[in-house]
Amino acid sequence: MKTVLTIAGSDCSGGAGIQADLKTIAAHGLYGMSAITALTAQNTTGVYGISETTGEFLASQLDCIFQDIYPDAVKIGMVSSRELIHVIAEKLKEYKAKNIVVDPVMVSTSGSRLLKDDAEEALEECLFPLADVITPNVPEAEVLSGIKIREREDFCQAAKIIAQKTAGGILIKGGHQIEDANDYLYLKGEEHWFSGRRVNNPNTHGTGCTLSSAIASNLAAGNSLPESIRKAKEYLTGALEDGLNLGAGSGPLNHMYRLKDLL
Ligand SMILES: Nc1ncnc2c1ncn2[C@@H]1O[C@H](COP(=O)(O)OP(=O)(O)O)[C@@H](O)[C@H]1O
Numbered sequence: 001m002k003t004v005l006t007i008a009g010s011d012c013s014g015g016a017g018i019q020a021d022l023k024t025i026a027a028h029g030l031y032g033m034s035a036i037t038a039l040t041a042q043n044t045t046g047v048y049g050i051s052e053t054t055g056e057f058l059a060s061q062l063d064c065i066f067q068d069i070y071p072d073a074v075k076i077g078m079v080s081s082r083e084l085i086h087v088i089a090e091k092l093k094e095y096k097a098k099n100i101v102v103d104p105v106m107v108s109t110s111g112s113r114l115l116k117d118d119a120e121e122a123l124e125e126c127l128f129p130l131a132d133v134i135t136p137n138v139p140e141a142e143v144l145s146g147i148k149i150r151e152r153e154d155f156c157q158a159a160k161i162i163a164q165k166t167a168g169g170i171l172i173k174g175g176h177q178i179e180d181a182n183d184y185l186y187l188k189g190e191e192h193w194f195s196g197r198r199v200n201n202p203n204t205h206g207t208g209c210t211l212s213s214a215i216a217s218n219l220a221a222g223n224s225l226p227e228s229i230r231k232a233k234e235y236l237t238g239a240l241e242d243g244l245n246l247g248a249g250s251g252p253l254n255h256m257y258r259l260k261d262l263l
């Protein structure tokens with residue numbers, strides 16, 4: 001069985017972070033493992049607390065995983081501090097990790113900062129060079145590139161700037177655009193657009209986590225990067241279209257939508 005590791009924060013309400021990743025990986029029929037960078041106290045209405053793990057303990061989790069069940073792909077989500085970013089980079093190099101998807105999580109949809117100010121540089125310097133693909137949303141791509149993204153050409157211009165920090169692909173997600181939900185991949189000088197139908201559903205908690213772990217799952221299964229993104233987007237759109245409505249705020253997706261007929 002193919003295996004996928006997620007290195008990310010825990011969302012106790014189950015919509016984003018480690019919990020969304022493990023549900024996504026399981027829904028793809030793969031074996032999921034997790035190294036937890038932080039516990040968050042959050043729900044559909046916001047993030048109310050963050051308790052980071054120590055660098056030493058994160059290193060220990062990664063040693064346990066890589067020395068026993070080697071992952072076929074690795075997804076990296078919320079990592080809020082420089083210290084933890086350095087630990088992850090060292091361990092990924094030590095164990096020669098492959099199929100690395102970096103989701104540069106900066107701010108939650110509810111507006112809470114999930115990355116400390118001084119950690120952004122470490123993310124770009126230590127993790128981007130190791131990534132097969134990085135997956136910023138539009139606001140994150142604007143921060144990383146220093147330009148505003150409004151038109152289609154801006155996606156390309158921003159990606160080319162970010163590409164100076166990585167040999168991998170740059171996927172700029174269009175979920176924050178108003179009219180459509182098209183995502184843009186810049187990979188080794190080539191451009192790919194993934195058109196998505198915008199789902200009229202306010203419950204989008206965990207869309208970024210779900211997309212990146214679905215990409216990692218498809219890479220682990222042996223798909224190319226563009227094909228992995230296409231399939232991941234299809235999975236994500238289905239999970240949104242299911243219309244699950246939990247909690248008082250922006251609720252989670254239904255990862256089990258493909259299994260409903262079994263019940
Ligand atoms: N309302 C929506 N309808 C369809 N796809 C969406 C919608 N919102 C987000 N997406 C898709 O979800 C994925 C994650 O995008 P986005 O929400 O921009 O990321 P993040 O959660 O990191 O902010 C992308 O593939 C995006 O196109």
Ligand SMILES: Cc1ncc(COP(=O)(O)OP(=O)(O)O)c(N)n1
Binds near residue numbers: 011016107108
């Ligand atoms: C623990 C944790 N990790 C990541 C996020 C952000 O999730 P994401 O899917 O990028 O976006 P939203 O859920 O904020 O739409 C999080 N909230 N918690």
